[in-house]
Amino acid sequence: PSSPIIAPSILAADFARLGEEARAVEAAGADWLHVDVMDGHFVPNITLGPDIVKALRPHVKIPFDVHLMIAPADPYLEAFRAAGADLISVHPEAGPHLNRTLKRIRELGAKAGVVFNPSTDPSVIEWMMDDVDLILVMSINPGFGGQSFMRSQLAKIERLRKMIDATGRDIPLEVDGGVTPETAPLCISAGATALVAGTAVFRGGPDRYADNIRALRGG
Numbered sequence: 340p341s342s343p344i345i346a347p348s349i350l351a352a353d354f355a356r357l358g359e360e361a362r363a364v365e366a367a368g369a370d371w372l373h374v375d376v377m378d379g380h381f382v383p384n385i386t387l388g389p390d391i392v393k394a395l396r397p398h399v400k401i402p403f404d405v406h407l408m409i410a411p412a413d414p415y416l417e418a419f420r421a422a423g424a425d426l427i428s429v430h431p432e433a434g435p436h437l438n439r440t441l442k443r444i445r446e447l448g449a450k451a452g453v454v455f456n457p458s459t460d461p462s463v464i465e466w467m468m469d470d471v472d473l474i475l476v477m478s479i480n481p482g483f484g485g486q487s488f489m490r491s492q493l494a495k496i497e498r499l500r501k502m503i504d505a506t507g508r509d510i511p512l513e514v515d516g517g518v519t520p521e522t523a524p525l526c527i528s529a530g531a532t533a534l535v536a537g538t539a540v541f542r543g544g545p546d547r548y549a550d551n552i553r554a555l556r557g558g
């Protein structure tokens with residue numbers, strides 16, 4: 340298989356120097372920039388909103404992969420799109436109407452993603468595969484970086500791989516949480532095509548980013 344899409348999570352960057360950090364990971368070979376949006380309600384942590392996404396946008400050319408951990412998400416879709424989000428992913432639990440939310444994201448001109456919590460069953464998208472452009476499997480409980488990879492999610496990645504293959508469409512299958520050079524190959528073997536990594540990209544500082552990204556691709 341070809342090299343996975345690598346999406347560094349800016350959650351692990353130096354928040355006082357976000358523009359520089361985004362430029363550094365782009366220069367180091369990142370494919371997408373993963374932006375974790377948390378509201379202190381859907382998940383027990385607060386991060387950033389559309390204004391910061393907008394401020395970051397001019398710093399890099401790579402697509403912004405915006406992971407919304409907010410409920411409700413619908414009232415903010417337009418603001419994140421206007422701020423420059425290229426892919427917008429929502430959790431079904433942020434509800435109430437996942438299909439309506441996905442259609443709205445596409446209407447705004449972005450790619451529509453669905454995120455699976457560790458306990459979320461693949462069947463939530465069984466009847467709406469045509470409306471999905473990205474599938475994101477959490478291999479941790481969302482809210483914080485630096486947690487350990489949950490191997491229980493590998494079987495779910497395999498199941499979602501089969502569901503994607505059945506569509507005949509090239510829908511990226513992304514994994515988020517505890518992705519390291521050790522766990523990345525497990526994700527790829529299970530059928531993942533995109534990897535989010537915070538700690539594993541940003542550790543060691545800017546001089547390490549290119550090597551860290553290379554290690555995630557398999558060296």
Ligand code: DX5
Nearest residue numbers: 348481482484485517537538
């Ligand atoms: C957590 C976020 C992740 C997080 C991953 O809720 O969705 O994107 O930044 O961090 P690491 O790679 O350190 O597990």
Ligand code: ZN
Nearest residue numbers: 375406515535
């Ligand atoms: Zn994320």
